[in-house]
Amino acid sequence: MSELCHQLHTFLQERHRYSFPFDPKAIPQNGIYILYEKGETGHGGDRIVRVGTHTGANQLRSRLKQHFLNPNKDRSIFRKNIGRCFLHKENDPYKDIWEFDLTTRAQKDKHQHLVDRQYQQQIEEKISTYIQQNFSFAILPVETKEERLNLESKMISTVSLCHDCRPSDNWLGLYSPKEKIRESGLWLVNQLYKEPLSHAELEWIKHHV
Secondary structure (H helix, E strand, O other): OHHHHHHHHHHHHOOOOEEOOOOHHHOOOOEEEEEEEEEEEEOOEEEEEEEEOOOOOOOHHHHHHHHHOOOOHHHOHHHHHHHHHHHHHOOOOOHHHHOOOOOOHHHHHHHHHHOOHHHHHHHHHHHHHHHHHHEEEEEEEOOOHHHHHHHHHHHHHHHHOOOOOOOOOOOHHHHOOOHHHHHHOOOOOOOOOOOOOOHHHHHHHHHHO
16 A cells, blocks of 8 residues: 555656645646645655545635635634644633534524634634645646545545555644544545555546546
8 A cells, every 4th residue: 555655645746736825727626636734744755634625516726715715614624623733732622612613503593602703713814824834735637526536535545544654743633633633644534544546546547637
């Protein structure tokens, strides 16, 4: 598995790398994004720390904006996980409030009176700054939803199953309350340790994506 992961990293490291601020118009409308984080290395270069995609048609640009720009952790589980680490690192009692999802009217009615909006905005700003200053990404254009979800899952498993892809001692994710994030070294809890890419699928990516 380490060899497959090494080949995947090598191929992706040769692709164009985007960092903030990026031009949304330069990004394909459909595809898979691969995130890298400053200080995280593997396979002779930057280590993959997250693989993601989108389900709706032509929503890749929107998804990346939700991660990098929109101060709303309920629209980006990636942002929510970054915030969890900040709060747990400081043992901040607000970590329990942070878990509330206020996307529905029912949840708002139930929990919003507990939310300190000013403090939550400060956390969101800290998350935005951290993501914008520390993360870059590559893109694999993939048009169909079925192909995107299949390749995303297998790429995640390929990286999570690799023994050479380990987080640094200073990785922020080590403060996560989510064991899967701490153990995998990825900003992910789903699609870990499942079916990896086959050699044939990796070759297909290299020649067709």
